[in-house]
Amino acid sequence: MRLPGRIAAAIDVLAEIEDRHRPASEALKDWGLSHRYAGSGDRSAVGDLVYDALRRRASIAFRMGEETPRALALGTAVFEWGETAEKLNQMFSEDRHAPEAIRESECERLESASEEGAPDWVRADVPQWAAASFEAAFGEAWVEEAAALGSRPPLDLRVNLLKTDRDKVAGQLSRFDVAPTRFSPVGLRIAAVAGARRNANVTADEAYRRGRVEVQDEASQLAALMAASACAEIAGEAAQMLDLCAGGGGKTLALSAAQGNRGQVFAHDVNRSRLAPIYERLKRAEARNVQVRAPGEGALADLEGRMDLVLVDAPCSGSGTWRRRPDAKWRMRADALDARMGEQDTVLAEAARYVKPGGRLVYVTCSLFATENEDRAAAFTAAQPEFSRIDPAPLWEKVTGAAPPRWTAPGSLTLTPASTATDGFFFAAFARG
Structure with missing residues (x-):
């Protein structure tokens, strides 16, 4: 054709x-x-x-x-x-x-x-109802931030340090013009192509099939690395971690590699079909410190009050990933946010049960809406006074060696296509007293 x-x-x-x-x-x-x-x-x-x-x-x-x-x-x-x-x-x-x-x-x-x-919402290329949400999150910069979600995304890869290192994989994938990611120390990026040029098919490459790399946006890599860093401060190599909304296991795999196959990572999701891909991915990556807990009555009962870290990648609008799923932004309706916020409050309350005294809870979303992000984090600490916010800036600096991104607040940070050239991602961390 x-x-x-x-x-x-x-x-x-x-x-x-x-x-x-x-x-x-x-x-x-x-x-x-x-x-x-x-x-x-x-x-x-x-x-x-x-x-x-x-x-x-x-x-x-x-x-x-x-x-x-x-x-x-x-x-x-x-x-x-x-x-x-x-x-x-x-x-x-x-x-x-x-x-x-x-x-x-x-x-x-x-x-x-x-x-x-x-109108501004047209220049931003978002649904008209979403304009208020973006303006609440980004103020005068909201059109620029939202419009960046209309660009083609790059393809980011996380190098599996359980098997190799970034320089070796970069050499193996050199024909794809890979480059180190700007912030993630374990990431490689293949830039987005323009017009009719074909995108790279990395999943057919030997490096992917042998588990040396995983497809994972840089923002998601950073969220997992910062979560692991927050946990390392209190538990070291023997940390016990729970990825409560594991889905296909991207962050589970990243946590496993960050721990060097030490300690224990429990992976759980209430949706069995979303969890299904994790088994093959764990095998390919040779992640041996992961235990999958499939949904079912009492699946996590023995973990209550024992976890050094609970990671909550909450169900959300996905507005931060609209570059990759642009049809989703036009299908979504404003009233869908109400249901999502209820789910987020529920899963945070559930997660709190598994954090041990002195442990850490990390809440992340791939949303750019304050109602799903900062508002939910504030509601959580109001409902759970034994949890306090952790400043994410030192975690970011430790992982990346760079200054905190533009949208960093005292208790949270937000990554965006316009400011960090990543998917949109929200990160907040809490310590249990």
Whole structure:
């Protein structure tokens, strides 16, 4: 397929997402299954067109004067990929798989439209309801911070120190143009590519298959490393840790490696299907100090009051990951936050039961909304007076060797695409008296 056919496919997928309210990943997967003639390069390019259109949906729709799948796909090809209306029309005339020719009114928009006069939420490329939440979190800088969530994300890898070191893996992956991450001492980054260039497929590489690296955003790596550092201050190598919302095990693996396979890391999640990938990942990484506790009555009863560290990666809006899941920001509604905040309060209260006197509790989210972050941390200390906040700045400095990031408060820090070039992430730590 050439670009005209890929644009036509992107229009179809965007229509499927809009009309049937489907996640982009599912719509793209079904398109690939029903178009088996399309090669991996075609599928990747169609996916990039769809995701880029969703990342910049509000601003592209404003510039095009309409929010149809066709307008979004054409706008993406021109505004984001650098094509021109004239060139596209020429290609369309030569390709039987192309969409209909670009109309004169569309050409005018593609050639001259700008974001001048657009509302702030349009320039930020977020749902209108989310503007207040971003402004509450970032003040006058909120448009800049939110707009950064519309960029393509890099691919970050965490080097598994149980098997190798960063320099060796960097050499093995040199063909992917990897570079050390800015802050994480165990991270490597493959920069985001522009336009129609294919992204790296690291999971097919020997380094990944042999467990030398894991795909993990730098912010998530840093959260685990700071949690481990907070725990090391009180427990050393024999630390007992609980990853209470372990999911697929990314932070569990990072904690295991940070401990050098010493001590004990317990991994638990209330959702058995989310926990399922952890078993193969533990085997591949050769993480031997991890014990998985599957959901069930009494699964954690013997851990109450015994943990040096409990890590809570709470269920949240995921607003900090909208670069990677841009369709999620348009599906989400404001009232969904209320349910999430209730879940966050519940899981924090549950986590407190497992922290021993003198132990640490770390609360993280991949959200950028204060209602899910600072407000929940404040509500927790109000409800649990035996817990006090820990200043995260020394933990950050110890792990990274750098000054604290821009959005660091006395008891928490926030990482963002605009300020740290990571996913959006919130970190708060507490000590139990």
